[in-house]
Structures are given as structure tokens and as C-alpha cells.
Amino acid sequence: MKEEIGEIIEQIKVKQPLVHNITNQVVMNFTANGLYAIGAAPVMANDVREVADMASIADALLINIGTLTIDQVEAMILAGRSANEKGIPVVFDPVGVGATPFRNQAAERILNEVSITLVRGNSGEISQLAGMDAEVRGVDATGNMDAVKIAKTAVRKLGTAVLVTGEQDVIADQNALAILSNGTPLLTKVTGTGCLLSSVVAAFLAVGKETVVSAVAAASFYSVAAEFAVEKADQPGSFQMAFLDALSQTTSVHVLEKMQLEVQNHEI
Ligand SMILES: Nc1ncnc2c1ncn2[C@@H]1O[C@H](COP(=O)(O)OP(=O)(O)OP(=O)(O)O)[C@@H](O)[C@H]1O
Ligand SMILES: Cc1ncsc1CCO
Ligand SMILES: [Mg+2]
Numbered sequence: 001m002k003e004e005i006g007e008i009i010e011q012i013k014v015k016q017p018l019v020h021n022i023t024n025q026v027v028m029n030f031t032a033n034g035l036y037a038i039g040a041a042p043v044m045a046n047d048v049r050e051v052a053d054m055a056s057i058a059d060a061l062l063i064n065i066g067t068l069t070i071d072q073v074e075a076m077i078l079a080g081r082s083a084n085e086k087g088i089p090v091v092f093d094p095v096g097v098g099a100t101p102f103r104n105q106a107a108e109r110i111l112n113e114v115s116i117t118l119v120r121g122n123s124g125e126i127s128q129l130a131g132m133d134a135e136v137r138g139v140d141a142t143g144n145m146d147a148v149k150i151a152k153t154a155v156r157k158l159g160t161a162v163l164v165t166g167e168q169d170v171i172a173d174q175n176a177l178a179i180l181s182n183g184t185p186l187l188t189k190v191t192g193t194g195c196l197l198s199s200v201v202a203a204f205l206a207v208g209k210e211t212v213v214s215a216v217a218a219a220s221f222y223s224v225a226a227e228f229a230v231e232k233a234d235q236p237g238s239f240q241m242a243f244l245d246a247l248s249q250t251t252s253v254h255v256l257e258k259m260q261l262e263v264q265n266h267e268i
Pocket of ligand 1: 095121122123165166167168169182183184185186187188190191192193194195196197222223
């Protein structure tokens, strides 16, 4: 898998995939800057009158329900269907699912009406979608949950690939499961690091061929960049800037050298 990971990381800067983001109001600016930093291109478009057209010219679509409105649900479904028709990958970030019935119903509709390539969330959010006992407080996971068990249950329940983030990131689909142990806890002290990762995964899915390999490449690239950033700045404000810089400076060589990855290939 390592050779493919290196290749995908290098191809991001060559192909500069355009990611259409329908995302929350907290993270729009950070997401756009983060996508530029890795060498991809962002576009944000939310209105029901244009989302299908925008998705159809993008290389990947990101749907994030962080500050959801009723109009946005319709827009997400229209964009998702348009992406499905074009065969471009769709990443779903179910921010805060489990916190309110509105979010739960919207997440269910999106999962039913759009063919999702990969769902990325923290352990609370993914366990909620998997039908397990979840601990979600606002938009953050609480409690110490078994991310491998959550990922396997979610893959079975949702029929999509999943990326469960936390101290370790677990990436899984029906055939493979990977555990990544890079990163820094400071990532949880800056808002939107999970949301930006979901958009970065979308960019990587646009470039790679296999979903799990592309998602492992994205998550390992992201966590290794965070490790470089925390060496430069270890307070939340300066870390956010150092992290954007590190996202633009981290190379495939760095990632392959630092990546702590365990891969299991079997039916889940
Ligand atoms: N304890 C930790 N140690 C190292 N890295 C972590 C830790 N917790 C989370 N991360 C990393 O932080 C990033 C965001 O993951 P997290 O699970 O916090 O997402 P999230 O809750 O959806 O975030 P947000 O809603 O703020 O966007 C990921 O890259 C993840 O690997
Ligand atoms: C804090 C917050 N609230 C809704 S979305 C969001 C950004 C990180 O999930
Ligand atoms: Mg989140």
C-alpha cells in the first residue's frame, strides 16, 4: 500500500482536484485555505439553484452538516445525486449527528438518497450512525470508544467506506481495515480540523483509484503534517497557521518515513 500512498500524495499537486464543499459556516475559510495548501482547489456553493451544476464540474463533493439548515438538506441531496450521475466521489461528514433529531433525520435522508463513497466522523458520530450507544456532546465525541469496533459496525450498517478519527484513525471498507497512529492532540483544540480532513479526503479520492488506500493516504498525510506543525507552534492560534504551512510543505517522502500504519486485509 505504501507505494500507492506516495503516488497519490504526489498526484494531488499535479492534478489539483476541484472539491465542491457544502459545509458549515464555522469552517468554510479554514477549509478553502487547507485545500489550497495541499495543492487542491476549493469551491463553496450552497444554493439549490446551482449545486447540481457545480457538483457536475467538480472532481469530488463534500457534504458536511455542521450548521445545517432545511434548504441545505435539499441542496446536499441535489448535489449528491449530480455527483453520483457523474461518478465523482462523495464524502459525508455527519457533524454532530446524535445531538438533535433534525440532524439525525437529515443524515438518514442523505445516506438513503445519495450514494456516499466514504463517511468521515469522530467516534461519537460514526457510532451514532452505526446504531451503537454514542456519546456526542455538541460536535465533539466524548468517552473512550473502540474505534475499530465502531468502524467495522459502521461499514456493515452503512455499506460505505468509513474513516473514524480520534487518537488513532481507523479506515475501513468491506475488505480492508487500517489503523493510523500519527497526529497530535492539539488538532482537537482548533475547530474544523476534522471538517478540513473530510475535504482533504475528498480531494484524495478524486486522485486515487481505491477508496481505502486514498483515505489512508489523506489521513496519514494530514497527521504527519500536524506532527511537523506542532514542532513549530504548540499553542492553538499559532498551531493553526503552522498547520496550514505544514500542509503545503509535507511531501510523500516525509509521510512514508513517519507514517505509523497497521493494515488488516479480510472481510469485515
Ligand atoms: N487524541 C488525539 N491525538 C492525535 N490526533 C488526534 C486526536 N484526536 C483527534 N485527532 C486528529 O484530529 C483530527 C480531527 O479529528 P476529530 O476526531 O477531532 O474530528 P472532529 O471531532 O470531527 O473535529 P471537528 O468537528 O472540529 O472538525 C484528525 O486528523 C484526528 O486524527
Ligand atoms: C463548532 C461547530 N459547531 C457546528 S459545526 C462546528 C465546527 C466543527 O465541527
Ligand atoms: Mg466533526
